[in-house]
Structure formats: C-alpha cells, structure tokens
Amino acid sequence: RPQVAGANLGNVVYLRSFRDALAIREILLSERHVVVVGSGFLGAEISSFLTNSGAKLSLLSRDKVIWQDLLDPETAQWLTDSYLEAGIQLLLSENLNGFEGKTVIKNIQTKSGMRFPAGLAVVAIGAEPNLQLVANTPLSSPSGCPVNEYLETDEKGIYAVGDIALYPDRIYGGAKRITNVEMARLQGLTAGANLSGRKRQKFEAVPSCSSQVLGMHFDFVGDFSTPHLLAEVEGSREKRNFIARCRRGETLIAAVLCNRDPAEVPVIQEEVKTSVLSRAKR
The missing domain is CATH 3.50.50.60 (FAD/NAD(P)-binding domain)
Known part of the structure; x- marks a missing residue:
C-alpha cells in the first residue's frame, strides 16, 4: 500500500483477489467518480475495463505515458492517445499525496497540489514479494x-x-x-x-506475457527491465495490428505484438533467443 494519508479509507481498493473485484462492482452502483492509481499492466487493464461502467473515470500516474516501462516512446504515446480517445481523463506526471475523507474516500490529493473528487479509488501500483x-x-x-x-x-x-x-x-x-x-x-x-525424481531440467525461457486493453490484445516477449528508446514497427499502430521490435545495437532484446496471431509469439521468442545468444558469443 502507498505510504500516504487515508490509505485505509473505505472505497480505496487494492485489487488482489476476486473479492476485491466484487467490491469494485458493488461500489460502482452508487459512486460515479472513479480514479485508478497506476498505469502499469493492472492499472491500464482496470481503466480499460471500467470505460463501460458509466462512471467518470480518471487515471493517475507518476509516469509521462501509459506503459512507460514496456513500450518505446512512440508506441507508448500512441497508446496514451488511445486512452484519451476512450474518454478517460489522464492525470500523468502526478504523484499521489493522499486520500481524503472521514470514513470513505471523498477526494484525492497530488503532490503538485491538485485536489479532485473520487468516490472510488482503485490502487494498482505493484506489490513486493512476501518473503x-x-x-x-x-x-x-x-x-x-x-x-x-x-x-x-x-x-x-x-x-x-x-x-x-x-x-x-x-x-x-x-x-x-x-x-x-x-x-x-x-x-x-x-x-x-x-x-518428481526424473532427470533434472534446467530452467530456460524468453519471458512472455499478455494483456488486453481497449479491445486490443498485446503480447510482450523478452526483457523489459530497461526502457526501450526505439522500435522497428512491422504493421500499423493506427490499424491496431503491429509488431514493435526493440533492439540494443544489433541485438533484438524484446518485442511487443498487438492483435497478432498467437502462433507468432513462439516465433518471436526464438528470434529473440537466437539474437541474444549470438551477441553473447561475439
């Protein structure tokens, strides 16, 4: 949970379980001002899902664009513009300062001094491993x-x-x-x-995961631990069908697929693996 005032107020939901999802649905029956805090995987997915709720929806994030750490700047800006076109108010480059209310949330404050109403806050800012x-x-x-x-x-x-x-x-x-x-x-x-006692296997995999937002399916393949500044785009962002390949020098480090055939994912994984291992041998 964020270390800010009001973090334990009612209607401040930390989405961790199915019960939390049911709580959001129940709160939406009476509250119409919804703020999602965070613009990573979960924040983007929740915001997308809530576009059909009829609520006045805002997304608050300290990042400049949505999926800032996952996409190259041009693709991230395109996706951010898509959220604006979907009617979501974006409060970007803003840091959460606290939640206000007596027993349930009424307002949200940012460190820049902004203050706006919220009857429901969904906090999606990641989690630390419980060790x-x-x-x-x-x-x-x-x-x-x-x-x-x-x-x-x-x-x-x-x-x-x-x-x-x-x-x-x-x-x-x-x-x-x-x-x-x-x-x-x-x-x-x-x-x-x-x-099981069978011959032991070494774990080896090119990471991959997927997400669905605004009617688009995204697959992420490779290493996203550092930002990718440039991408080679095959297809069209505007047509919502593309592969963005991210390289470090000549080495293919990662790729983002939008609305592509699922069969392409293992092909891209092998392409990334071959490129990375070839660099290591040089």
Whole structure:
C-alpha cells in the first residue's frame, strides 16, 4: 500500500483477489467518480475495463505515458492517445499525496497540489514479494528468493517459483525475478519435474506475457527491465495490428505484438533467443 494519508479509507481498493473485484462492482452502483492509481499492466487493464461502467473515470500516474516501462516512446504515446480517445481523463506526471475523507474516500490529493473528487479509488501500483516465511534465512534476499538453474534454493529439496524466485537467466545473463503468470507456470512445470525424481531440467525461457486493453490484445516477449528508446514497427499502430521490435545495437532484446496471431509469439521468442545468444558469443 502507498505510504500516504487515508490509505485505509473505505472505497480505496487494492485489487488482489476476486473479492476485491466484487467490491469494485458493488461500489460502482452508487459512486460515479472513479480514479485508478497506476498505469502499469493492472492499472491500464482496470481503466480499460471500467470505460463501460458509466462512471467518470480518471487515471493517475507518476509516469509521462501509459506503459512507460514496456513500450518505446512512440508506441507508448500512441497508446496514451488511445486512452484519451476512450474518454478517460489522464492525470500523468502526478504523484499521489493522499486520500481524503472521514470514513470513505471523498477526494484525492497530488503532490503538485491538485485536489479532485473520487468516490472510488482503485490502487494498482505493484506489490513486493512476501518473503516473511523465509526471513533471516539464506532463502531470502532484498531481490527475492535465490535459486539455482534448477529452481532449487540453497536448502536441498526446497524450490521457489513465480514472483519470489530470483533465478539465473541462461539467455540474457544475470539474476532475474519475473512477475507474470506465464513465467510462474513455466517455472512450476520445471520445478515440478525436478521434484518428481526424473532427470533434472534446467530452467530456460524468453519471458512472455499478455494483456488486453481497449479491445486490443498485446503480447510482450523478452526483457523489459530497461526502457526501450526505439522500435522497428512491422504493421500499423493506427490499424491496431503491429509488431514493435526493440533492439540494443544489433541485438533484438524484446518485442511487443498487438492483435497478432498467437502462433507468432513462439516465433518471436526464438528470434529473440537466437539474437541474444549470438551477441553473447561475439
């Protein structure tokens, strides 16, 4: 939760479970001013979903554009313009200062001094891994739970997968912690196979995940840990059908696919893997 005043007021919802989604639906029956805080995956998806709610919808973010850390600047600006065209008020480059109200939220304040009404605030600013179970043990680190290439921790027979797993990346190099469902699924398959007693498997994957916003399906393939400043676009943003390939020098690091055939995703994954490993051999 954000460390700001009013974070525990009623109608300030932190979307973590199906129960939270039901709470949002219930609140919308009586409240018409909705503010979504955050413009990452979840914030963008919630804002898109709520465009059909009939509420006056605003999106508040400290970023300059939507999906700032996922898209090259030109594609991010195109997507941001699409949100404006959908009737969503965008409050960008603004930092949350606090929520106001006695028992339930009535207003939101930003650090720049803006103050506006809100009967419902949906906070989607990410989460930190819960490592309380292994606190003060070798299984915990500031960046997650360290594992080896088999996804096994320093404690023999104990494996970690998903959002908490800090694993050695056999493709890009270094240690990575990837927080999406598809990577958790793939890691679970590898760890499960290794636990079964069969021949052990090393975990290796080009990360991928997907999202749907404003009637568009996006697939993200590769490494998005650092911003991509340029992209080669195949297709058309305006026609909502394209692949944006992001390179570092001559190396293909990542790609974003919009409304493309799902069969293209593994092809792009292999393209990225080949390019990254070729760079490593040079």
